Amino acid sequence: MKIDSRVWLGGIVALTLLYALGTLTGDGGLSLTERLGNWPTTIAAGAAAVSLFYSARTRAASAADGEANADGADGAAALRFLGFAALAWFAGSLTYAVTGLLSANAAVTLTFGDLFMLFALPLFVLGFMRFAPLPRGVRPAVRHFTDCYVCAAAVFSVVWLLLFAPLYSELGEGAGFLAFALVYPVADIVVLCLLAPLVATSPHSTRRAVLLAIGAFVIICGADLIGAVSRLTGVAPAGGIEYPVRLLGFALLGSLPWLIRDRAGAQPRRITGRGLYRFAPEIAAAGALAVAAVVLTIGGLRLEGVAPVLPLAAGSAVVVLLVRVSGVLEENATLSRMVLTRERHFHELAHNSGDVILILDFDARIFYVSPGAAEAFGYRLDDVLAEPVTAIVHPEDLPQIRAAMSDFGRGAGQGIHLRVRVRSGDGTWRHTESTASLYEQPGEPDRLLVTTRDISAQVALEDQVNHLTFHDGITGLPNRAYLEERAREVLARREHIGGAHEVAAIFLDLDGFTAVNDSAGHTFGDYLLAQAARRLRATTDSGVTLARWGGDEFAVLIEESAHAQQVVDLAERLARVISAEPFQVADREVVLTASAGVAFAERGIDSGELLRNADMAMARAKEQGGGGRLEIYAADMHAQVVSRLELQTELRQALANGDFLLEYQPVVDLESSQVTAVEALVRWRRGGELVMPDVFIGPAEQSGLIVPLGEWILREACAKVALWRASDWDIALSVNLSVKQVLQPRFVETVAGVLAESGLPAGVLTMEVDEEVLLENPGEAVERLSELRRLGVRLAIDDFGMGYASLAHLRQLRVDAIKIDPSFIRDLGTDGTVTLLTHTIIRLGQDLGMQVIAEGIERAEQLEQLRSMGCGYGQGFLVARPMVAGGVEALVGGEAEIAL
Structure with a gap:
């Protein structure tokens, strides 16, 4: 059971008073106290020693002195030394009690008891100094x-x-x-x-123990003084009052550990200098x-x-x-x-610091300001001292100032950091960073020491960095990171507060921009993007976030719209504003269109899925031909993407299993009907079905599988044609190339290795490229194809007339043949314009010394018109369908001539 310290002290005093009453009664001239002598004090000293030793051991085991030890005190050691002092007093008192029994008239001299008593004093000093250390x-x-x-x-x-x-x-x-x-x-x-x-000067955590210890020692000193008088006079004063006084001192010393258990020392006073x-x-x-x-x-x-x-x-x-x-x-x-x-x-x-130093009263009045304040903020010194500092602080930042003042008023001792805006002498707001701490001077009221630094340039730089982080440097629009974060915020807000408004995303892609950028240069393309951004920005209004997604793609986040039709109308307006009139760049006019995709945010959809759906819809619009086309996301688009990924996996497995085969379509001299070459065409055996290239070439391009597949086609075709040529059949080979093949680092070395391995002469091989090869990284593509031509391989442009700036490509790259796109041959004789263009292409090829090959000949009248125009070579279903190698060999085995 816990006993209150006041009850404990009361008990000690009551016990001492009862003992002191013995000095008033006596028998034969001796009081009861005198007759008992030193035995009660001996018992009290021994009990004090036991109490102190026990408490020292308990305190050391429980590590209860953490706070005191932090202040330089050691409670366990203090109690241990005080226990040794009490033990010495016990030994001295016991000696007195025993010698008193042996000799009632002991001489007034120093005895062994005195030595024990005196030895207790340095032990008490050592224990006391563990509670209250000496100055360092x-x-x-x-x-x-x-x-x-x-x-x-x-x-x-x-x-x-x-x-x-x-x-x-x-x-x-x-x-x-x-x-x-x-x-x-x-x-x-x-x-x-x-x-x-x-x-x-003792630590506040041990103040109570120190007061009790010094009180007990004062009482013991009083008993020693009375004892000294009794030695000099030979008579015990007041009937032996020395013994109750000494008993009280020992009892108080022994009770010290128990009186300080339930109450911490006094809180430290705040030093003010007074x-x-x-x-x-x-x-x-x-x-x-x-x-x-x-x-x-x-x-x-x-x-x-x-x-x-x-x-x-x-x-x-x-x-x-x-x-x-x-x-x-x-x-x-x-x-x-x-x-x-x-x-x-x-x-x-x-005076010399770049910071402004102020000393403020707690009412924000300025007591001192460094001379640099006038130079830093454009004020006169008298103007600054005339008003409280809060007069020049931004109203929105005043709560920070009041909170800091309140903290210091409640006794906060740590410095406080603040970032506030301060009005300068010219009326502008400056961003500042300040540190406020308590300023104490002896004899003076407490004040605040404030160090202020102008960080306006730093804040401006941070704003600039943030702007660059979330905005596009070319168009000035928010960038992809900003749009993604904004989409997350909008969708989270809608889920939190609800609402029936539509949240949607629109993606736009500039059709044909890549060709313009590659042909005219990136500077030209950047300026074109900036003009497109200005048109789009002028078309959008509030509640809409327009951003540049990347490359030639723009994205629009509609944060709230009353109807879905309004979103679709906005997408159509954005696409129309791109194609409404040509873009004027330097002295050139460029006409562009935009393909658009729209996706709506269903309940529970996240921002990434919303933007991905809009991007998927835009990609679908481009696949459908682009040219201003608009697609709205539907669930089957995602299924198509998944299907395409699965197809790519099947293609990779098919290549590993050898499920591809080659067919060859003859190329015929239209005058002599002689087969002069074959074009290698790849097919895929998928189960029991033969899959045409238009199904799997696109996915193979996207997955990068076209590179190993193209190498396999080249190797198989070269080996087969080399075998035919060894049978005295003078026939050439044409193989199609993709963009990814041409841009491979070791593409030319691969072709040279295949030719050397198969034994096929380089001049027999014709590599067909379409104009897309020359639009993607044209510099590197032209260099690779030029190396290929220096190797002796012939080059041909496939589907000539359908790409961008075909004549410009003929100027960049010297080729040996051009193949007229089948769309021209299909309308030959039925469309006068197409017929004229076809004739012009044939004449152009002849004038440039190139071989001209017409693709897609399916009707006899087409063949006759081509012959009349002077076209030298052709291929198509009318001439010969693609066939396996055995069919070609059968054809060659009869006559290498086709009846036309």
Whole structure:
């Protein structure tokens, strides 16, 4: 059960009073207290030792001294040393009790009991100093000991004059006897003056223990003083009052661990420079010296003679006091110089620092401001001091200032960092970063020290970095990262607050931009993108986020729209504004169209899926031909994408399993009907079905599988044609190339290796490329094809007339043949314009010395018109269908001529 400390103290006092009552009754001239002698105090000292040792062990095991140890104290060690002191007092008291039983008239001299008693004093000092450590450093320690000596000398002088001097005169004893009698008082006074000043400087966590320990020691000192008087007089004062007093001291010392268990020490006082407790040693020494001076003066007037010990004590105290005063004067001079130097350094720092330094009262009035404030913020010094600092702080930032003032008003000791906007002298708002801390000066009210730095340039740079992070540098529009984050916010808000408005995304792609960018240069393309962005921005209004998604793609996030039709109408307007009129770039006019895709945000959809659906719809619009086409996302689009991914996986497995085969379509001389070459065409055996290239070539391109597939086609075709040529059949080979094949780093080396492996002459092989090859990275493509031509391989442009700037490609790359696109041959004779264009292409090829091949000949009238136009070669179903190698061999085995 926990006992309140006041109840505990009350019990100790009551027990002592009951014991003290024994001094009032007696038998045969001796009181009960005198007859009991030292036995009660012996028991009390022993119990105190046990209590202190037990508490020290318990405290050390539980590590209960964390807070005290942090302040420099050691509670467990303190209780242990105090336990040893109590044990020494117990031994001394026990010795007195035993010797008292053996001899009732013990001589007044130092015994073994006295040695134990005196040995307890340094142990008590060691224990006390574990609760209240000495000042750290040599000079503070010297100051403490000199002050304690002055205090002890003054107190002894008073005690001597008031108590021992009259006894000395009456007894007339020699100096030796007096020295033995004064051992206890002198030792107690020295220890008391040494420890008393430490009470004021002790850690707050041990303050209660320190007060109880010094109280117990004062009581023991009182008992020692009474004992010294009884030794000199031979009579126990007040019927043996020494014993109850000593009992009270030991009881209080033994109860110390239990009285401090339920209550922490007092909270530390905040140092303000005005607290007298900071100078406790000096005050104690000065007070004791003043009392000693008064008492000595009065005593000197009344007494005729003075013992030799008094001048010795008083003179030594004066000498030490003079030394101490000289040290104090020197310290004060040093401190004054330090204060002046620091003040000068502070003002120099404030004057030369790039920061503004202010000292503020708690009502925000400016007490001091560094001269740099005028230069930093454009104010005159008098203008700054005239008003509180809150007058120039942005209204939105005033709550931060008030909160900081409130924190300091509640005693906050840590510095506070603030970022506020301050109005400068020209009326603009500057961004500042400030650090505020408590500013304490002795004798002055508390203030705030504020260091302020102008960070407007830093904030502007941060804003610029943020803008560049979330905006496109070419168009100035928000970029992909911004749109994705904005889409997340919009959809999260809709899920949180609900609403029936539509959230949608529109993706637009500029048709033909890649060709323009590659042919005219990236600078031309960037300027074209900037113009397109301005048109799109002018078409959108509030509630819409327009962003550049990447490349030539733009994205629009419709944050709220009343109807889905409004979203579709906006998408159509955006596509029309692109194609409404040509773009003017330098001295050129460029006509572009835009393909658009629209996706609506269903409930539960995330931002990534919404944007992905819109992108998928746009891709579908481009697959359908583009040219301003608009597609709205439907679930089957996702299924088509999944199907395409599955197809790519099947193609990879088919290539590994050897499920591809080649068919060959003859190329015929239209004049002689002689087969002069074959074009290798790949087919896929998918189960029992033969799949045509238009189904799987696109997915193979997208997955990159076209590279190994194209190498297999080249290797198989070269080997077969080389075998035919070994049979004395003069026939050439044509193989189609894709963009990814041409741009492979070792493409030319691969072709050379296949030719060397098969033995096919390079001049027999014709590589057919369409104009797409020359639009994607044209510089590298032209270089690779030129290397191929230097190897001896012939080059042909496939589907000539359908791409962008076909004539420009003929200028960039020298080719050996052009193949007229089947769309021209299909309308030959039925469309006058197409017929004229076909004739022109044939004449162009002839004039440039190129072989002209017509593709897609299916009707006899087409063949006759081509012959009349002078077209040299042709292929198509009318001439010969694609066939396996065996069919070609059968055809060759008869006659290498086709009846036309």
